[in-house]
Amino acid sequence: MTGHIRTSHLRGPSEHSVRDQIVEAATGHFGRYGYEKTTVSDLARSIGFSKAYIYKFFDSKQAIGEVICANRLATVMGIIDAMVLDAATASEKLRGLFRGLVEAGGDLFFHDRKLYDIAAVAARDRWPSVREHEEHLRKVITQIILEGREAGEFERKTPLDEVVCAIYLVMRPYINPELLQYSLGMVEEASMCLAALILRSLASQDL
DSSP states (O other): OOSSOOGGGOOSHHHHHHHHHHHHHHHHHHHHHOTTTOOHHHHHHHHTOOHHHHTTTOSSHHHHHHHHHHHHHHHHHHHHHHHHHHOSSHHHHHHHHHHHHHHHHHIIIIISGGGHHHHHHHHHHTOHHHHHHHHHHHHHHHHHHHHHHHTTSBOSSSOHHHHHHHHHHHHHHHHSHHHHTTTTTTHHHHHHHHHHHHHHHHBOTTO
16 A cells, blocks of 8 residues: 555454554544644554554554555545546546546545645655555546547647646646645636646547
8 A cells, every 4th residue: 555554564353453543543643733743652642552562553653644645545536536437528537537636635635624734744745645646647647538539539649648747737736735725715716727728728620
């Protein structure tokens, strides 16, 4: 799941339960005091475990944060994937991708305030879960463009990698929680306008 979590530490159902207990307690503690201000010692005291016992399951505080972040990003990606899957055409899939990013990102990173601090640190420090999330988004964009070209919706002259990179960069303010917070007042309208602009630039001249 991430580069920091050693699956060899998880030896049985009881240890899985303890691991989940640590993650649950950490989520609440980070939400109350902030990720960067919380130490593993703080978590150990709040749960009633020793610091050494927590290190049996997680290599570091970041490893705990990684699990929380990866779980939430998986939820975000599930919402986005569902919106893309339900769309009938590549153009609608691209609109769904924008809409999903805005809705899922806003709900999870800002309505659930306990996640914001972790999400901001993860984005800033390029945690593995963030890199995997971004790579998945690039793959979704690539698949949408290929489908659109195959169906004759999108032009085929521009190199695929350039198209994918450009679309990803346009979407980045809605992917990165630190950037998204500055756009919340106009995020829905902006995402719709940007999606429309991208689709016009992608449109096949044969249509």
